[in-house]
Every structure is written in structure tokens, then in C-alpha cells.
Amino acid sequence: MENFIPYGKQFIDEDDIKAVVEVLKSDFITQGPKIKEFEEALASYVGAKYAVVFNSGTSALHGAYFALDLKKDDEFITTPMTFVATSNAGLYLGAKPVFVDIEKDTGNIDISKIEEKITDKTKLLSVVHYSGHPVDMEKVKELADKYNLKIVEDACHALGAKYKNERIGNCKYSDVTIFSFHPVKHITTGEGGAVLTNNKEIYEKLLIFRNHGITKDRFINNPDGDWYYEMQYLGYNYRMTDIQASLGISQLKKLNRFIEKRRNIAKIYNKAFKDNPYFDLPVEKDYAYHSYHLYPIKLKDKYKEKKAEIFRSLRKEGVGVQVHYIPVYLQPYYQNLGYKKGLCPIAEDFYKREISLPIFPAMTEKDIEYVIEKVFKVFI
Ligand SMILES: Cc1ncc(COP(=O)(O)O)c(C=O)c1O
Numbered sequence: 387m388e389n390f391i392p393y394g395k396q397f398i399d400e401d402d403i404k405a406v407v408e409v410l411k412s413d414f415i416t417q418g419p420k421i422k423e424f425e426e427a428l429a430s431y432v433g434a435k436y437a438v439v440f441n442s443g444t445s446a447l448h449g450a451y452f453a454l455d456l457k458k459d460d461e462f463i464t465t466p467m468t469f470v471a472t473s474n475a476g477l478y479l480g481a482k483p484v485f486v487d488i489e490k491d492t493g494n495i496d497i498s499k500i501e502e503k504i505t506d507k508t509k510l511l512s513v514v515h516y517s518g519h520p521v522d523m524e525k526v527k528e529l530a531d532k533y534n535l536k537i538v539e540d541a542c543h544a545l546g547a548k549y550k551n552e553r554i555g556n557c558k559y560s561d562v563t564i565f566s567f568h569p570v571k572h573i574t575t576g577e578g579g580a581v582l583t584n585n586k587e588i589y590e591k592l593l594i595f596r597n598h599g600i601t602k603d604r605f606i607n608n609p610d611g612d613w614y615y616e617m618q619y620l621g622y623n624y625r626m627t628d629i630q631a632s633l634g635i636s637q638l639k640k641l642n643r644f645i646e647k648r649r650n651i652a653k654i655y656n657k658a659f660k661d662n663p664y665f666d667l668p669v670e671k672d673y674a675y676h677s678y679h680l681y682p683i684k685l686k687d688k689y690k691e692k693k694a695e696i697f698r699s700l701r702k703e704g705v706g707v708q709v710h711y712i713p714v715y716l717q718p719y720y721q722n723l724g725y726k727k728g729l730c731p732i733a734e735d736f737y738k739r740e741i742s743l744p745i746f747p748a749m750t751e752k753d754i755e756y757v758i759e760k761v762f763k764v765f766i
Pocket residue numbers: 442443444445468469471472514540542543566567568577578579
């Protein structure tokens with residue numbers, strides 16, 4: 387196809403390439419000095435004490451749930467309007483995801499519906515800042531404190547977003563925050579992820595989990611030599627490489643510009659599509675500074691049944707739309723676990739209406755105009 391604009395894409399410049407090449411020419415290509423440097427830069431950017439980088443957002447989630455002691459037969463509350471990884475990472479530990487329906491406008495978990503799902507087995511709340519719009523975290527924390535629950539923020543969509551004027555990732559209202567550095571995200575390391583926390587114990591457990599459960603200090607047994615190491619948990623090889631971390635450091639320097647660009651594209655879309663009769667636009671609540679990982683539109687009643695046709699026509703016109711998301715529990719694997727259709731009606735309805743339009747920093751004015759023109763063409 388001549389012109390095809392994807393829904394999301396990385397932005398890599400000469401500085402990024404130079405940073406990666408420098409590492410390739412150095413002595414360390416994995417777990418060298420760049421890992422710590424990236425972790426410190428990330429922690430400082432979001433305003434948290436500690437960062438531990440992982441080789442994906444998914445492994446970061448696995449590490450976070452592990453560090454918060456999520457175990458077999460525990461329950462954790464989450465949203466169905468997310469990528470499967472948010473919930474899968476709990477399944478890895480034998481825990482049971484409990485899905486709570488979402489808000490119609492933001493697509494975020496409906497906090498008013500959490501309490502009725504809390505049981506004696508509930509261990510933690512894992513909330514997702516859907517599309518980059520922060521969840522109302524003060525309310526989540528109030529609830530978690532009442533029932534003594536841990537809080538995970540899956541902020542894979544929300545690096546650079548702010549809640550009540552403070553950066554997502556500072557963990558003011560949570561135990562840990564997770565980011566992903568997949569190429570469609572705000573910054574990329576190819577594959578990659580991170581866990582942020584202000585808790586030293588969680589931080590140390592994450593470092594060990596990332597490296598097979600092995601530690602080189604704080605031993606259980608007596609060391610019999612300087613080579614001694616000890617495996618204390620069943621961990622994984624979830625390490626990020628220095629090659630990736632160097633790209634992350636370089637990308638992070640451009641993050642504010644990337645966010646501004648995304649917000650500007652959203653502003654242009656908002657203006658062009660204002661009061662249109664076909665679909666509703668994303669919202670930005672007064673407590674939110676949206677980072678627009680996605681620009682999700684929601685078809686109005688009249689067009690809902692035509693979603694597949696509209697989606698196909700937009701793709702045919704070179705507008706690389708996507709859908710975020712099929713509610714997690716509707717996946718065959720989850721259906722086999724016993725989750726039933728109808729569990730979260732608002733999420734199911736949201737899915738029937740939602741289409742994500744292209745939004746990424748490398749989009750040109752021409753690209754944006756092209757998308758707007760083709761969207762109107764398909765509907766009219
Ligand atoms: C909300 C959410 N959580 C978790 C993940 C998993 O991140 P990764 O692809 O880096 O493993 C993603 C990635 O798409 C995501 O969007």
C-alpha cells in the first residue's frame with residue numbers, strides 16, 4: 387500500500403543510534419553500567435526512589451506481583467480493558483484475576499464497583515491507566531487502605547502522564563508502577579519494561595527476581611568463598627541489556643517532546659472531530675494530564691453494528707487503526723478458566739464501539755490531515 391499510517395510507531399534519531407553503537411563498542415553489552423544509569427534517570431524523571439528495568443513490561447508485571455507476595459489462590463482485582471499481560475502475570479503465580487467493569491468515558495476501572503468484588507482472598511488491586519488517562523488514584527488508595535490491599539499501577543500507557551499535577555510513576559498512591567518500552571509506547575528500548583517503587587524491600591526483591599532468584603549478599607547459608615552466590619527464590623532471566631538501556635537513556639531525553647507532540651495531535655483531532663455525529667472522543671478529566679498513548683474513539687449507537695466494516699474501510703484507505711481491547715476474559719483461555727460473557731457489560735459495549743486512531747510523535751501534519759480526511763470519507 388502506498389500510504390499506510392500505523393496506529394503507533396517508534397521515533398529513533400541519530401543520537402539514539404549513536405548511543406547504541408557506543409555500547410556495542412564497549413566492554414559490556416548486557417547488565418553493565420547503562421542499566422543503573424537508565425534506572426536512575428527513570429526514577430528521577432517520575433519522582434520515585436527506585437527503578438528496576440526488565441526485558442519487557444510483562445516481566446516487569448510478573449516481578450511486581452511476585453515482590454508484592456501474590457501467591458497461589460490469592461485473588462487480585464483488575465480491569466478487563468487492558469492487554470492480556472496485566473492479568474496473565476498474576477496467573478503465572480497461580481493467583482486468580484477478578485475483573486471489575488470500567489467507566490464508559492475514560493475506559494478505566496470503575497472504582498465504585500471494586501468494593502463489591504473484595505473477598506478474604508483479595509491481595510491487591512492492579513489498575514491500568516487506559517490509553518494514558520490516569521485512574522483517580524486517591525480513591526483507589528482510600529479503598530486499598532480500608533481493606534489492607536496492595537496497589538499496582540500498570541502504567542504501560544502512561545509514561546509522561548500526570549495525576550493531580552504529579553507524574554505517574556512516583557508511586558505516591560501505589561506500591562509499584564509498571565512501564566513498557568515496546569516500540570508503540572512513549573519511549574522504546576525495542577522490548578523492555580520497568581518497575582518503580584519507593585520501598586527498599588520491594589526494590590531488592592525485584593533485583594533478585596530479575597536474575598534467577600540469585601543474590602550475592604545477605605546469604606542464608608555461610609559462604610565458603612568469594613565466588614559464593616545463593617538462589618533464594620525461583621526467579622527468571624528477565625534482564626534488560628546495556629544495548630537496550632542505552633537506547634532508553636537517549637529516548638528518555640526526548641520524552642517531554644514526545645508527550646507534547648502526542649497531546650498536540652490529540653488537540654488537532656479533538657478540534658476536527660468536535661460534535662461529529664458518528665463517534666465520541668476521548669476525555670481528559672480535571673485531575674488528569676493525558677499522555678495519549680492511544681486516541682480511542684467510540685462509535686455512537688447508529689454505527690456500532692458497522693464497526694467491522696468501518697475498521698476495514700479505514701485500513702483500506704491507509705489508516706492503520708487498531709482495537710484496544712477485546713475484554714481479557716473473553717479470550718478462549720480465560721473462557722476455559724470459567725469466566726463468562728456478560729461479566730463486565732460496559733467493557734463489552736466499549737469493545738464493540740472502540741477504534742484507536744493513529745497517534746505517535748513521528749506523525750507529520752500531512753499524516754494527521756490524511757487521517758482526518760479519510761475518517762470523514764469513511765463515515766459520510
Ligand atoms: C496495559 C499493558 N500492560 C502490559 C503490557 C505488556 O508490555 P510488554 O509488551 O512490554 O510486555 C502492555 C503492552 O502492550 C500494555 O499495553
